[in-house]
Amino acid sequence: MYLLELDRTMCVSCGTCIDICPEVFEFADDELSSIKGVELSDLQELEMDDPLCTIDAMENCPSGAISVHGG
Template identity: 40%
Template structure:
């Protein structure tokens, strides 16, 4: 599974970071970003939960 955060859609709510801190973090602009596009196998469930619960639908699966 590969994910990225669309910076134009991110509203900096932090929900993805709270849900899956192993995959998402803050960038220098104060928006969420994927630490690495490839999600570790043991974090896929949390990453998918973050994707599905993103209020601005900024998290995309590649």
């Protein structure tokens, strides 16, 4: 099990995570990244059996807003 965390207060709206991992991330109406299907808040979390493309997104996020725990 993996835990994906997105600290939206750190997002600089670059769009990289959405380009790399559109299955999981999208822009919300406030123009910050958000995790699809998760209620909008400053800190979003999603438990995932498979991290999919989120690790790639984490490694390429310029602001460190994305973290993936577990394995």
